[in-house]
Amino acid sequence: MRLSAIAILAATFTAAAALCAVAASISVRMVEQNSAAGVERRLEREGIDWAGVDANGLQVFVHGTAPDEAARFRAISAAGKVVDAARVIDETLVAEPEAVDPPHFSVEILRNDSTVSLIGLVPAEYDRARLIELAGNIVGDPDGVSDLLETARFPVPDGWGDAMQLATLALEELPRAKISAEAGQVAVQAMTDSAQARREVQADLEAAAPEGTRLALDLSAPRPVLSPFTLRFVKDDAGTRFDACSADTEEARAAILEAARAAGAAEGAGCVVGLGVPSRAWSDAAVAAIGAVDALGGGQATFSNADVSFIAPVGTPPARFDDVTADLEAALPDGFVLDAVLPEPPDPDADRGPVEFSATLSPEGRVQLRGRIDSEMARTTADSYARARFGSEAVSVGARIDDDLPDGWSARVLAALEALSMMANGAVTVTPESIAVRGDTGNPDASAEIAALLSEKLGTDDYDIEVAYLERLDPTLGIPTPAECVDQIRQIIGARKITFEPGSAVLDGSTRELLDEVADLLKVCGEIPLEIQGHTDSQGREVMNEQLSQERAQAVLDALRQRRVLTASYRAVGYGEAEPIADNDTEAGREANRRIEFRLDEAEDAGEDAAPGPEDVEYPVPTGDEAVTEAAASDAAATSAEEGPEDEQD
Structure with a gap:
C-alpha cells in the first residue's frame, strides 16, 4: 500500500x-x-x-x-x-560590384596670349604637373596657367599621349586658341594673324599629327585689306577663269563664283574675301560684268575699285557690242564707271615688227631685259630697278632705245618688272596693247596679287596673267626632295652614331637627341621611300648577326614612329655582316661596320633609269688601318650605328 x-x-x-x-x-x-x-x-x-x-x-x-x-x-x-x-x-x-566603365577623359585648353585655362578630366597616371609646366613655359608665365583639371583613377586610354602631345604643339603655335583633346582626337579652333600664318600652322599640325590621331582644324584669319579692290574675269581660247577675284562678304563671294560657273568657269575657282570694297553693291556689279563677257562669248572684264574695263573679243559685231555694253552700263550700280573697248581688227598690211619689251627670270635667278624702251633714262631706271630686285650680278640688259613708243611705256615696264619679281621664274612682255605675265610661283595668291599690282599701277589697262602655283616652290612648306632628305640626314648625324646597348637592339640613351633631330627632318620630308638598314661586323654567327641587325633597324624605325614621324613608306632591313664598309680584322674596322644606314628604298623609288644620287654611289673600301679610318669618316655616304665595344659574340 x-x-x-x-x-x-x-x-x-x-x-x-x-x-x-x-x-x-x-x-x-x-x-x-x-x-x-x-x-x-x-x-x-x-x-x-x-x-x-x-x-x-x-x-x-x-x-x-x-x-x-x-x-x-x-x-x-x-x-x-x-x-x-x-x-x-x-x-x-x-554581391561583387560590377565593373565600372571608365569616364570620358578630355581636356579643353583655352589660350588668350599669356593666359591659359586647363579644364577637364585626366587619368591619375597622366603627368598632369608636366602639362601645367609646359603651358607655363609656352606663355612665359607659370602664374598665367589656371588649373581646373580633375583626375580619376582609371587606366590611361590608348591614344591619349599622342593626342596631348599634338594639343601641346597647337598650344605653342597659336596664341589665341581653343584646343579640345581626347584619346585619338584633337580639335583646334583658333584665329591666326594672316592667311599665310594659317597655311603654315595648318601644314605644321597636319604633319605632326600621329598616325591614328584625328585632327580637326577650324583656323580663321582676319580679312585682309585689299587695295585696290580688284576683279578680272577672262574668257578666251585658253578657257574661262579669274585672274583675280575679290569680294567683301561670303555671300558676295558665292554670288560671284556662281555667275562665273554659269559662264563656263571650272569648279574650285578662288575669290579672296577682304576689306576695302568701294561699294556694297560690288557683287552686283561683278555679276553683271561676268554676264556681259558670257553674252559676247568671250572677252574680259577688269575692276579696279569702281573703274570697270570691258574689252570685247576681236571681231565682235559692233551692233552686238553696243547692245551688250548698253545692258552692262544699265546694270552697273551707281558709282561704277564703265570703259568699254571693241578692239580694231588687225591690219594685214601693217608692219608686223614687234613693238615690245620683255624680261625673263630663269629658275637659277638670271634676269635678261630685251626689246624696246623709250629713253636712255628709262633704260637706266629699268636696269637699276632690276638689279635692286634680283641682284646686280644676275641682270643683263639688251634693251634698245625707241623714242616712238606710246605714252606711259616706262611705267608699264617698271610694273612688269615688279610683277616678275613676284614669281620664282617666268617672263613678262609689254606691248602697246597689253602686258603678259607667265611663270611659276610658290605663292598660291600670286595671280591675284599681280593683278592687283598691275591694276593699281596701270588702272584698267589690258593685261594677261598665267601664273602656276607649284607646291615645291612654296617657301611656307619647304619640302626637300627624297634625295635631299637622305643627304640632310647624313649631314645631321655627321660624326655622331646611333648606338645600342651591348649585344642588344635597345637604343642607348645618348642617342635620344640625335634621333629627335632626324625625326624633325623626316616630318618635313613627308612620305619618302626610305630604307633603314642595319649592319654588323663579322664577329659571331652569321644568322645571329642578321637577326640582330634586323632588330636594330626595326628599333630605329619604332623610335621614329614614337616621335610622330609618318613611317608608312619606310621599311627596316637587316643585312647582318653581308655589306661591310671596312676591314673586319681590326677593331676600328669592326666598329665602322656596326652601323645604321638611311637610304632611298630602290624598290619604291622612281625607275631604274634614274641618275644615281649621292645616296646610291658605291664607294671603294680601302684596306689597312688608315683605310679603315678613311672609310669610317666618309661612312659610304650613309649614317652609322654601334652597340658599344662589341657586337654579341658566339
Missing part, C-alpha cells in the same frame, strides 16, 4: 515534467515562428526582397545576398527593430 502511494507520486511528477517540456517546446516554437514572421513582415514593408529569415530558439538568422553594403545594413537594422538586436545573426553576403 505504501509502495503504491510512492509510485503514484512519482508518476505524478513525471507527468508534470513531461507536460512542462511539451509546453516549453510549444512556447519556443511559437517564439521562433512569431520572431521569424515578424522579421519577414518588417523586411517586406521596407521593400527588402532579397533577404530570407530563419529562427532557432531565440536566435533569428538573416541570410541572402545583398546588392551592396548599404542594403545589407538596412536588412540587419530592420530585423533589430522587431527582435532584440542581440538575437539577430547576420548570415548575409554582399
Whole structure:
C-alpha cells in the first residue's frame, strides 16, 4: 500500500515534467515562428526582397545576398527593430560590384596670349604637373596657367599621349586658341594673324599629327585689306577663269563664283574675301560684268575699285557690242564707271615688227631685259630697278632705245618688272596693247596679287596673267626632295652614331637627341621611300648577326614612329655582316661596320633609269688601318650605328 502511494507520486511528477517540456517546446516554437514572421513582415514593408529569415530558439538568422553594403545594413537594422538586436545573426553576403566603365577623359585648353585655362578630366597616371609646366613655359608665365583639371583613377586610354602631345604643339603655335583633346582626337579652333600664318600652322599640325590621331582644324584669319579692290574675269581660247577675284562678304563671294560657273568657269575657282570694297553693291556689279563677257562669248572684264574695263573679243559685231555694253552700263550700280573697248581688227598690211619689251627670270635667278624702251633714262631706271630686285650680278640688259613708243611705256615696264619679281621664274612682255605675265610661283595668291599690282599701277589697262602655283616652290612648306632628305640626314648625324646597348637592339640613351633631330627632318620630308638598314661586323654567327641587325633597324624605325614621324613608306632591313664598309680584322674596322644606314628604298623609288644620287654611289673600301679610318669618316655616304665595344659574340 505504501509502495503504491510512492509510485503514484512519482508518476505524478513525471507527468508534470513531461507536460512542462511539451509546453516549453510549444512556447519556443511559437517564439521562433512569431520572431521569424515578424522579421519577414518588417523586411517586406521596407521593400527588402532579397533577404530570407530563419529562427532557432531565440536566435533569428538573416541570410541572402545583398546588392551592396548599404542594403545589407538596412536588412540587419530592420530585423533589430522587431527582435532584440542581440538575437539577430547576420548570415548575409554582399554581391561583387560590377565593373565600372571608365569616364570620358578630355581636356579643353583655352589660350588668350599669356593666359591659359586647363579644364577637364585626366587619368591619375597622366603627368598632369608636366602639362601645367609646359603651358607655363609656352606663355612665359607659370602664374598665367589656371588649373581646373580633375583626375580619376582609371587606366590611361590608348591614344591619349599622342593626342596631348599634338594639343601641346597647337598650344605653342597659336596664341589665341581653343584646343579640345581626347584619346585619338584633337580639335583646334583658333584665329591666326594672316592667311599665310594659317597655311603654315595648318601644314605644321597636319604633319605632326600621329598616325591614328584625328585632327580637326577650324583656323580663321582676319580679312585682309585689299587695295585696290580688284576683279578680272577672262574668257578666251585658253578657257574661262579669274585672274583675280575679290569680294567683301561670303555671300558676295558665292554670288560671284556662281555667275562665273554659269559662264563656263571650272569648279574650285578662288575669290579672296577682304576689306576695302568701294561699294556694297560690288557683287552686283561683278555679276553683271561676268554676264556681259558670257553674252559676247568671250572677252574680259577688269575692276579696279569702281573703274570697270570691258574689252570685247576681236571681231565682235559692233551692233552686238553696243547692245551688250548698253545692258552692262544699265546694270552697273551707281558709282561704277564703265570703259568699254571693241578692239580694231588687225591690219594685214601693217608692219608686223614687234613693238615690245620683255624680261625673263630663269629658275637659277638670271634676269635678261630685251626689246624696246623709250629713253636712255628709262633704260637706266629699268636696269637699276632690276638689279635692286634680283641682284646686280644676275641682270643683263639688251634693251634698245625707241623714242616712238606710246605714252606711259616706262611705267608699264617698271610694273612688269615688279610683277616678275613676284614669281620664282617666268617672263613678262609689254606691248602697246597689253602686258603678259607667265611663270611659276610658290605663292598660291600670286595671280591675284599681280593683278592687283598691275591694276593699281596701270588702272584698267589690258593685261594677261598665267601664273602656276607649284607646291615645291612654296617657301611656307619647304619640302626637300627624297634625295635631299637622305643627304640632310647624313649631314645631321655627321660624326655622331646611333648606338645600342651591348649585344642588344635597345637604343642607348645618348642617342635620344640625335634621333629627335632626324625625326624633325623626316616630318618635313613627308612620305619618302626610305630604307633603314642595319649592319654588323663579322664577329659571331652569321644568322645571329642578321637577326640582330634586323632588330636594330626595326628599333630605329619604332623610335621614329614614337616621335610622330609618318613611317608608312619606310621599311627596316637587316643585312647582318653581308655589306661591310671596312676591314673586319681590326677593331676600328669592326666598329665602322656596326652601323645604321638611311637610304632611298630602290624598290619604291622612281625607275631604274634614274641618275644615281649621292645616296646610291658605291664607294671603294680601302684596306689597312688608315683605310679603315678613311672609310669610317666618309661612312659610304650613309649614317652609322654601334652597340658599344662589341657586337654579341658566339
